[in-house]
Amino acid sequence: xxxxxxxxxxxxxxxxxxxxxxxxxxxxxxxxxxxxxxxxxxxxxxxxxxxxxxxxxxxxxxxxxxxxxxxxxxxxxxxxxxxxxxxxxxxxxxxxxxxxxxxxxxxxxxxxxxxxxxxxxxxxxxxxxxxxxxxxxxxxxxxxxxxxxxxxxxxxxxxxxxxxxxxxxxxxxxxxxxxxxxxxxxxxxxxxxxxxxxxxxxxxxxxxxxxxxxxxxxxxxxxxxxxxxxxxxxxxxxxxxxxxxxxxxxxxxxxxxxxxxxxxxxxxxxxxxxxxxxxxxxxxxxxxxxxxxxxx
Amino acid sequence: xxxxxxxxxxxxxxxxxxxxxxxxxxxxxxxxxxxxxxxxxxxxxxxxxxxxxxxxxxxxxxxxxxxxxxxxxxxxxxxxxxxxxxxxxxxxxxxxxxxxxxxxxxxxxxxxxxxxxxxxxxxxxxxxxxxxxxxxxxxxxxxxxxxxxxxxxxxxxxxxxxxxxxxxxxxxxxxxxxxxxxxxxxxxxxxxxxxxxxxxxxxxxxxxxxxxxxxxxxxxxxxxxxxxxxxxxxxxxxxxxxxxxxxxxxxxxxxxxxxxxxxxxxxxxxxxxxxxxxxxxxxxxxxxxxxxxxxxxxxxxxxxxxxxxxxxxxxxxxxxxxxxxxxxxxxxxxxxxxxxxxxxxxxxxxxxxxxxxxxxxxxxxxxxxxxxx
Numbered sequence: 001x002x003x004x005x006x007x008x009x010x011x012x013x014x015x016x017x018x019x020x021x022x023x024x025x026x027x028x029x030x031x032x033x034x035x036x037x038x039x040x041x042x043x044x045x046x047x048x049x050x051x052x053x054x055x056x057x058x059x060x061x062x063x064x065x066x067x068x069x070x071x072x073x074x075x076x077x078x079x080x081x082x083x084x085x086x087x088x089x090x091x092x093x094x095x096x097x098x099x100x101x102x103x104x105x106x107x108x109x110x111x112x113x114x115x116x117x118x119x120x121x122x123x124x125x126x127x128x129x130x131x132x133x134x135x136x137x138x139x140x141x142x143x144x145x146x147x148x149x150x151x152x153x154x155x156x157x158x159x160x161x162x163x164x165x166x167x168x169x170x171x172x173x174x175x176x177x178x179x180x181x182x183x184x185x186x187x188x189x190x191x192x193x194x195x196x197x198x199x200x201x202x203x204x205x206x207x208x209x210x211x212x213x214x215x216x217x218x219x220x221x222x223x224x225x226x227x228x229x230x231x232x233x234x235x236x237x238x239x240x241x242x243x244x245x246x247x248x249x250x251x252x253x254x255x256x257x258x259x260x261x262x263x264x265x266x267x268x269x270x271x272x273x274x275x276x277x278x279x280x281x282x283x284x285x286x287x288x289x290x291x292x293x294x295x296x
Numbered sequence: 297x298x299x300x301x302x303x304x305x306x307x308x309x310x311x312x313x314x315x316x317x318x319x320x321x322x323x324x325x326x327x328x329x330x331x332x333x334x335x336x337x338x339x340x341x342x343x344x345x346x347x348x349x350x351x352x353x354x355x356x357x358x359x360x361x362x363x364x365x366x367x368x369x370x371x372x373x374x375x376x377x378x379x380x381x382x383x384x385x386x387x388x389x390x391x392x393x394x395x396x397x398x399x400x401x402x403x404x405x406x407x408x409x410x411x412x413x414x415x416x417x418x419x420x421x422x423x424x425x426x427x428x429x430x431x432x433x434x435x436x437x438x439x440x441x442x443x444x445x446x447x448x449x450x451x452x453x454x455x456x457x458x459x460x461x462x463x464x465x466x467x468x469x470x471x472x473x474x475x476x477x478x479x480x481x482x483x484x485x486x487x488x489x490x491x492x493x494x495x496x497x498x499x500x501x502x503x504x505x506x507x508x509x510x511x512x513x514x515x516x517x518x519x520x521x522x523x524x525x526x527x528x529x530x531x532x533x534x535x536x537x538x539x540x541x542x543x544x545x546x547x548x549x550x551x552x553x554x555x556x557x558x559x560x561x562x563x564x565x566x567x568x569x570x571x572x573x574x575x576x577x578x579x580x581x582x583x584x585x586x587x588x589x590x591x592x593x594x595x596x597x598x599x600x601x602x603x604x605x606x607x608x609x610x611x612x613x614x615x616x617x618x619x620x621x622x623x624x625x626x627x628x629x630x631x632x633x634x635x636x637x638x639x640x641x642x643x644x645x646x647x648x649x650x651x652x653x654x655x656x657x658x659x660x661x662x663x664x665x666x667x668x669x
Binding site: 038085088089093094095097098099101102103104105106108109110112113218222225226228229261264265268271272275276279 | 366372374422426427428430431432434435436438439440442443446447450580581584587588591619620621623624626627628630631634635638
């Protein structure tokens with residue numbers, strides 16, 4: 001009986017870690033894959049989402065509506081950022097990185113001025129279940145379900161909607177897409193907004209598991225960046241899924257054998273190993289394999 | 297003509313060239329006046345201002361290290377402050393352990409340079425020999441810095457100590473036992489003479505100023521040498537440089553290590569200045585500040601970076617009493633500078649002055665578009 005508890009405990013931790021990585025990276029990798037911009041302010045967008053959800057919750061809004069509301073607010077913030085600033089730095093990868101980093105500083109310090117350093121809390125819903133001696137929070141599995149839902153939703157959006165088709169055209173060959181009458185600028189703005197909204201939703205979800213402060217985002221971004229770097233931008237969804245599966249496995253293993261810090265270090269090491277084998281990231285590797293298979 | 301004479305005056309020792317703004321005799325005269333004013337600063341300013349000025353000089357060494365790899369080498373390191381901090385910790389640890397037996401800190405300064413170089417060599421070899429570039433290097437250096445900070449924060453346990461120096465976690469580096477010395481000031485000993493440069497003193501200010509000038513002139517010579525041309529070739533187009541027969545991995549690794557050495561030197565000076573080093577130096581804020589100094593100045597020119605570092609650090613000091621506003625304003629300055637002057641406010645202003653003086657219009661050497669893989 002206890003063995004079952006242990007096994008379920010490992011599986012639970014695996015899905016928990018996977019949800020953490022997937023939720024914090026999905027908006028980031030969408031923007032990176034589409035426009036090649038690493039949005040360093042992503043953590044701060046998550047923080048804005050978390051604040052929005054928390055305030056909405058205490059204003060009496062039901063939790064699911066609060067989360068959606070957080071997504072809308074951060075989406076709008078993302079659109080504004082893209083229109084005003086990021087737009088000027090397309091095709092300049094490092095400059096876009098630095099300018100969004102500056103934005104993250106402005107957001108963090110601005111929030112610190114407005115709301116102060118004190119943390120806010122939302123209760124974790126759903127309670128827990130237990131197997132043998134082990135007790136598990138249900139909400140962590142809800143996080144995983146939401147991560148899956150977002151990934152599947154993103155896939156469906158790109159697979160079935162006309163926006164998805166246009167967006168794919170805009171990535172594949174922007175000049176040709178423009179010639180065919182696709183407003184690529186609008187596509188970029190919408191994608192940036194969508195990626196930001198996903199960050200906001202992730203932030204709102206995490207607001208129920210962690211204290212919300214102006215530095216909220218900094219707990220999520222380092223691992224999210226690593227996930228994006230090893231996922232690569234060639235095939236956003238496949239890259240994200242593989243990268244998350246790989247990193248969550250490494251993390252679960254090392255955190256159980258050693259400790260939390262060694263877990264972080266080994267994620268870093270795992271990223272280096274993955275990049276040595278696949279310098280263009282997992283998705284670049286997958287894409288090449290696919291192209292080769294099609295040529296055969 | 298003034299212009300021709302001026303090019304000759306710095307060319308003899310290789311300080312002038314197309315990689316740096318300010319090659320005219322006029323520039324060097326202004327430069328010398330600026331230097332003279334800074335040497336004379338202790339006569340004009342209060343002791344408190346001199347202490348702050350020393351720190352600003354230390355910061356400008358750090359900024360030059362990022363200018364070298366990013367502006368000239370095309371490698372953006374978002375974790376430049378980590379080398380600074382590693383150098384600081386290495387100086388402190390070596391200093392605490394050696395000051396009583398040797399009576400000087402020469403080995404400690406050396407440690408403050410060597411240890412970051414060793415760290416950069418390992419990290420750089422992993423990155424450049426697996427051919428990572430651009431955003432990958434930027435993200436990895438940042439994450440490494442944050443992880444180091446995470447590690448140093450949880451070292452409050454006495455277990456984390458090297459000899460007489462305890463890491464001290466969030467309390468910063470400190471002596472392990474009651475009888476052990478604290479972080480020593482810069483101390484040099486030659487035969488029976490010894491000189492102590494306390495961080496609070498005017499001597500320390502002049503010493504730091506001398507180091508800034510040496511690093512500045514050394515880097516000007518380097519970027520205008522043939523190695524500098526290879527660096528710039530790497531910045532402009534890695535593949536093409538490799539096709540020409542240069543080992544880009546080695547060039548990138550070399551400049552990464554050199555920049556870590558300079559950053560480590562400034563970290564060692566910082567620790568000696570404040571007798572204190574703290575894990576917060578590895579966090580986001582110090583790393584982003586270095587980037588702000590370099591971007592606002594103009595990352596492709598050393599002189600501009602030094603000027604902007606001094607100005608921005610001074611603004612930050614003036615704003616410090618107002619708390620969060622200081623970093624907020626620095627962030628705003630960064631974003632606005634990138635929008636209105638992509639090549640840097642100081643560098644564009646400098647190029648403008650240069651055009652005014654040269655009468656005939658000259659094209660800024662580095663005005664081409666940034667291009668990354």
